[in-house]
Amino acid sequence: MxxxxxxxxxxxxxxxxxxxxxxxxxxxxxxxxxxxxxxxxxxxxxxxxxxxxxxxxxxxxxxxxxxxxxxxxxxxxxxLVPYLGTVAFGDNGETLIDYPDEEASYLELKRHSPHDADAMSRFQADLGRYAQLIRKTLLRTPPDPASFKPRDIGELLWLAREFWKLGEKELYEYIRFFTMSAADFLEDYFENDLVKAAMASPGIIGTALGVESPGSAYILLHHVMGDVDGNVGAWGLARxxxxxxxxxxxxxxxxxxxxxxxxxxxxxxxxxxxxxxxxxxxxxxxxxxxxxxxxxxxxxxxxxxxxxxxxxxxxxxxxxxxKIRGSSGKVNIALSGLPRFTGLPDNPYINRGGQGFVGSLETMERAYDAWKRGTWSEDPFIESVIPSAWDPTVAPAGKHWMSNFIQYCPPELADGPWTPEKRDAFGQTVVNKIERYAPGFKDLIVHMEVRTPHEIENEIGLTQGNIFQxxxxxxxxxxxxxxxxxxxxxxxxxxxxxxxxxxxxxxxxxxxxxxxxxxxxxxxxxxxxxxxxxxxxxx
Incomplete structure (x- = not known):
């Protein structure tokens, strides 16, 4: 053999x-x-x-x-192609557009809060500085702090030098950052509720923490330390x-x-x-x-x-x-046409970007509360993207595919195991929320695939459907x-x-x-x- x-x-x-x-x-x-x-x-x-x-x-x-x-x-x-621009939708239909153009994004922020428009560059600079330090560790083997091997000692000294490069003030802030909630971290920078909700959304993606939970600030960092074509912090789609x-x-x-x-x-x-x-x-x-x-x-x-x-x-x-608690769901939808969202200009950059149905920090935290009770929120956080707006290989000509990632969805329900009926009811909750922001959306649906942590675990093998293993x-x-x-x-x-x-x-x-x-x-x-x-x- x-x-x-x-x-x-x-x-x-x-x-x-x-x-x-x-x-x-x-x-x-x-x-x-x-x-x-x-x-x-x-x-x-x-x-x-x-x-x-x-x-x-x-x-x-x-x-x-x-x-x-x-x-x-x-x-x-x-x-890999960077996707361009995103839009965040608030509880009352208000929108915040992140344009690929820096000046346009600044003016959009200023429309909501002149203070936040000025604070954004400081926020991005601080987050970028923190991300750069973590990025340097991604392709390195972590040192064993209990080891006396020269390689581990050398790696610990390297880490210490990199941290010290931040400077005394920034070092204190960085240590504080690791223990903070996303909401508290954002309070240091922004005043507008929609701006804070839009910036907080990466802090809850795929994790069994809420925006008010200590430690969720680091999750926010984890989602901004990547890059596409050397553009640090950019997100991309694979053709x-x-x-x-x-x-x-x-x-x-x-x-x-x-x-x-x-x-x-x-x-x-x-x-x-x-x-x-x-x-x-x-x-x-x-x-x-x-x-x-x-x-x-x-x-x-x-x-x-x-x-x-x-x-x-x-x-x-x-x-x-x-700790490997599942907290996410996924709804993939085949569409007969491109949805039209209320309150948005007819801008191809928006269609090529993402849609964040964020609501507010309070809405996000309430969705987390529902997860803790063993159910899903009727007003969930949804992060969407329509890759077919730029990639013709993923849908028939003139048709579209919409990816929807949902927080929160429990791996186990308080009222018993997941069933096909409960799965479909969860999917309908997602569709209902999108319909609020894109009237007529339901009429475009050709096919849906709904994935709760139950489906993710059984098919992919991720325990409890936890996307980070x-x-x-x-x-x-x-x-x-x-x-x-x-x-x-x-x-x-x-x-x-x-x-x-x-x-x-x-x-x-x-x-x-x-x-x-x-x-x-x-x-x-x-x-x-x-x-x-x-x-x-x-x-």
Whole structure:
């Protein structure tokens, strides 16, 4: 029976990135995927004839440009384009437009608040400064603060130097920032309710925190430290949908000699004498390898794929307590035409951008309260984008596809399990809210796909539908991710690694987790380091 150098579990973008680098280093690599398609949450599927949905992840910013260049993903068909402008809708139909032109955006802010128009540059400068520091850590392995190894000591000293560069005042503010709520942080800058709500929205995306929850300010930062084409903080869309990212990485992997096997779900990870030796597939096949790499989340990996007797009791307890609460839903809608939103000029830049149905900070917090009670709000926060306004490959000519991301949606309901009827009722709530801002929207609907955390977990394998594979709170960052003492991708079993978003630097379509894990694997195997350790834009 053939024995591989490495088996990677899960063909999400991080698993594919990890495998691509291992294959480029000369290893015989197999990626096994339970679904009959690749990509995990970064996937595009034709779920209605002619319409291609990015059914989970829908926009791209976190993708590390160093990895994009290193794997030559453009040659493998990947094209990322910044989307232009966004509009935030308030509770009473008021609008705040973020134009791609700086002067136009300033005048729009001034229309709402001259104070906030002037404060925006200070806010963006402060947030950008904080983001730059974190960006420098994304393609670096976190140091182990309890280690006396020269490499860990050197990395800790590097971190200390980078923090000190902020200056004394900024350092105090940065430490304060990590413990703040998004709402409190924004109060330091803005006075207008709609401006604050629009700026707060990234702080709740994908997380089980509200805008008033301590720690949500960092989530805001996590969503603005990416870039598209070197434009830091920009968001982009992949031509052909998010699946184009996964397929480009898969193409680089196959070019390097790697193998991908779909329809090959893993039932169990094989362990012998404290070391992983392979996997057992759901169909009973046994596959063997020198190393095993899991791209699944930490809870699923340690509590479902490994036998309890094979896991150190302390780690098993940490895996069971790993915070991975689902809080998001997704509604993908095929449309017969482009919706027309009230109170907006007929501007193609707006259609090519996003729509944030933010309401107000109070509306967002009430939606979070509903989630805590085990239901969804009748007035949810919705972040929408219509990729077909610029990408003709995702919908038939003259038709459109609208992606809607919803906060909050509980993984478990107070009145019992999710059913198709409850799922559809949740989807109708989303449609009803959009209709308030775009009369006639319901008449444009051709097809809908509604995803609650229940569907996301069952199909994609994300525990509780958590899109980050674990919450991005301060206790689960850097060397604490996924567990203290195991933040360097090596797990407590020999020859066993993790490369998914449960590891540093966390969620988002960045490929950083997969690349960082590959670097550490190659280092242990005494192979040349072929994985980038920084982005040139940060030098």
């Amino acid at each position: 053939k024995r591989y150098d490495a088996i990677v579990i899960g063909a999400g973008h991080n698993g594919l990135t990890n495998a691509a680098y291992l294959a480029r280093a000369g290893l015989d690599v197999l990626v096994v995927e339970k679904n009959d398609y690749i990509g995990g949450a970064a996937v595009t599927r034709e779920l209605h004839e002619g319409w291609h949905y990015s059914s989970c992840s829908y926009v791209c910013s976190m993708m590390r440009q160093a990895i994009h260049r290193d794997l030559d993903l453009s040659r493998h068909g990947l094209l 052909g949908g998010m699946g184009a990212i996964s397929h480009a990485i898969a193409s680089a992997l196959r070019e390097a000699g790697g193998e991908i096997r779909t329809g090959a779900g893993v039932e169990r990870i094989l362990v012998k004498d404290g070391a992983t030796i392979g996997v057992v597939l759901e169909n009973g096949d046994e596959l063997y390898a020198d190393i095993v790499v899991s791209n699944l989340d930490a809870k699923r990996t340690f509590t479902r794929l490994l036998a309890p007797e094979d896991v150190p009791p302390r780690i098993l307890e940490r895996a069971r307590n790993f 674990g919450e991005l709170t301060i206790d689960q960052l850097l060397f604490n991710r996924p567990f203290p003492g195991y933040g360097q991708y090596r797990m407590p079993l020999k020859n066993f690694w993790m490369c998914g978003s449960s590891t540093h630097p966390g969620g988002g379509v960045s490929s950083a987790c997969g690349a960082n894990a590959a670097r550490e694997i190659l280092r242990d195997l005494k192979k040349p380091n072929i994985v980038p350790e920084d982005d040139c834009y940060d030098e």
